[in-house]
Amino acid sequence: MFVQLQATQGFPGQTIGRAHIGIRMIGELDLKAFSNVCRQKFPKDDAEVESVKLCSKWQNEISNPNWHPFAVATVNGKESEVIREDDKKLQELKEEYGEEAYAAVTTALTELNEHTISGSRVPFPEMWNHKEGRKANRKEIVQHVIQLSMVSK
Structure with missing residues (x-):
């Protein structure tokens, strides 16, 4: 490839x-999701800068090897890792910034978890x-x- x-x-x-x-x-976060959220939370002049900061913060969180928001579950008779619903960081994200930001982060996490063998959580082409x-x-x-x-x- x-x-x-x-x-x-x-x-x-x-x-x-x-x-x-x-x-x-x-595994790269969708900036659009954070832009949408920040346009609702911040004044127009600040929204773009805040969305980039927030997206960058969460991309760094995703890349942190010490954070493992997954649990092993049986899905269709096969063990696999799924996002833990009780993960504190993800809960705080969802409460503060809503479903769209939460979905962007969990999608990126899941993609990286499914597509990398080494356990690395760095976006790749x-x-x-x-x-x-x-x-x-x-x-x-x-x-x-x-x-x-x-x-x-």
């Missing part, structure tokens, strides 16, 4: 025509099928790179 990502480095997130393949950072909301397969990636190379000629 690394080679495939290198081949598209000149086109991060770029799509052409009806293409829907691009690079997505797995992945070729993504945005139309279908999933990791792009090799065939889609190759087709996308060919399309991009034809457009750049």
